[in-house]
Amino acid sequence: MQKYFIEQDKLKAGIIDTDDAFHITTVMRSKIGDQILVGDNSKTYLAEIKSLSNTLVTFEIIEERTGNYEMPVFVTIFQGYPKGDKLEDVIKHGTELGASEFIPTIMKRSVFKLEPKKKASKLERFNKIAKEAAEQSFRTIIPSVPDIKYLKEINFDGYDVKILCYEESAKQGEASNFKAAVKNLKKGDKVAVLIGPEGGIDDSEVEYLESKGFVPCALGPRILRTETAIFYALSTISYEMELK
Amino acid sequence: MQKYFIEQDKLKAGIIDTDDAFHITTVMRSKIGDQILVGDNSKTYLAEIKSLSNTLVTFEIIEERTGNYEMPVFVTIFQGYPKGDKLEDVIKHGTELGASEFIPTIMKRSVFKLEPKKKASKLERFNKIAKEAAEQSFRTIIPSVPDIKYLKEINFDGYDVKILCYEESAKQGEASNFKAAVKNLKKGDKVAVLIGPEGGIDDSEVEYLESKGFVPCALGPRILRTETAIFYALSTISYEMELK
CATH class of the missing domain: 2.40.240.20 (Hypothetical PUA domain-like; domain 1)
Structure with missing residues (x-):
């Protein structure tokens, strides 16, 4: 049902x-x-x-109907704009996994041109996907996809925890930042999770995001595709906070 | 690289x-x-x-090159045969997330007919996808897809932990079995994770799997699609065992 x-x-x-x-x-x-x-x-x-x-x-x-189907934290996914239809998969599965909001984020290595004419129809489609996935997965709320933004336009104030999924951290064997961040989450926290596009995150962007309070984190030792990273982040937040 | x-x-x-x-x-x-x-x-x-x-x-x-890119446990994914190309996504992302083996499993509600003629070419394609995903994600080994099996043909002996991802558990608010199973994993354990096809798992199959030692587990309170469930299972096993 x-x-x-x-x-x-x-x-x-x-x-x-x-x-x-x-x-x-x-x-x-x-x-x-x-x-x-x-x-x-x-x-x-x-x-x-x-x-x-x-x-x-x-x-x-x-x-x-009572019962809690919502994550105890509000997770905004800043997804570096990927190629093809991957963003649709991120929104679909990310909704099932409990995300509150998606901001498709145009970054240096995004192979994507924002055509102002097509923006409205793209957002309409993204929000339709979120609605359908919310219905199918028993969500109480529909996550929103309010806008497509360039990285530098985004205001990152107001987030309690800022996680930068960073494959260079994985390559260097870093293995504690992500778990430390997730373990410290408190009910009601606003969490920003940022993932680069396929080509990764430019050094200057990493520097910029660190200056905004993001902590670079490896999501395990393997290199995950951009669309797989958010599955990892959301699943583990649920595991830590929703399971006993 | x-x-x-x-x-x-x-x-x-x-x-x-x-x-x-x-x-x-x-x-x-x-x-x-x-x-x-x-x-x-x-x-x-x-x-x-x-x-x-x-x-x-x-x-x-x-x-x-040294460095450990492999999960400390051997996870076999028994994926209830899903519709369309979903199995390819499961193998692709499941490989990135550290699975050791995939057994496409034909269950009562699988909408799939095993045509003996096409089996070899299907397995060839699945193994090719696993190889490419292993290369891309820095795996040391290529997970195998040795065979497509009917549920009752499978020998489940020899697994230390058997997890049945079961949406009815989620609907009933069960929230501790999965975490208990993952927390108890030891290095070198052989883990079986079984996920039903889109239509879910038939009651008689649940009974059969319980008799084989599977524990029905909810993966959080939301209802996950069949292909999303293994992302949750693998990500959280990595989180628990690979991150500090």
Whole structure:
């Protein structure tokens, strides 16, 4: 059973009239009387389907669903803009793994030109992927992808912990910075995790990020692809903070 | 700089005459005098390129390269056969994250028919992906994909720890089995990690796996896709055993 995020007024009215109606009716092959989860970015309810078609599903709320599906820290992923569709994988799996926010970050070695005309449609697509992954993974909130930024435009103030995933640290055998940072996390902390694009992080960028309070960290001894690094970072934060 | 895995006799002779010659010459645009890493499944050497073309690269070994890039435990991933190309992603990223072996496992809810004719070419492709990912991530060994098996054909004896990634555990709020298993790992342990296909694991399969010593574990409170679960399992084993 997956959660469908819907707007407040439609939640009150008990209707789903977006693409989700098609998903419920045709993809999931739901029937009248089946249960679904509905909600907004703060609450989740168990509901029963009262009628359905590809364009309109009506439901009745049975009860509020409690349970905590959100990380106890707010993790923003600053992903050095990678090639091809990798950013979509990062957003999809990163959402499952509990990230709160993604900022696609254009860095020196990003092979990507920001075409202002295409920015809005790209952001729309990224946010759609985040919504679908949030629904599928039982998230209470949908992580946001508010903007695509150049590294130097970003304001890194306000983060309690700043982790720079850095492959040169791995090559040099550094093996304690990441664990020290994760072990020290406290509930409610705002965490920035920055990962370079495929070509890595330019020396001048490392220097700049260190001046902003980032700690270069190796994520184990092997060299991870850019899209694999955030899986490692998010999984281990969950392991440290969510498992007993 | 990435490692090229080559056969013993060619390592001695100092030649690379496989697809890797094309990779070194045309993809990496290496030049005479550039350094590369070469080796077999036990050793890695720093070498200097002496001549190159798309079909033949010759090199001279400079020195043996030490450093430990392998997990201190042997992890076999039993991946419930998923749809589409997901298995390739599991092998690619799982190799970066330190897995030793992958057994694509046909389970009740796998939407996959094993066509005997295609098995050999599938295994060839999977092993090629593992080799490339091992080279890119500095692995000393190439993980193997020895066979595609039906669940009931597999012999699970000989594993010290058997982890069943189970989404029903996550839904029920179980949050301690996985961490307990990982915390108890000892250097040299053989670990089996089993993950169901997209549709999940059938109740009868859960029962069967429990009878074989598997412990059902939630990987955090969110529901992970089948391909995301192994990223979580491998990352956290690395975090626990490889980071200080």
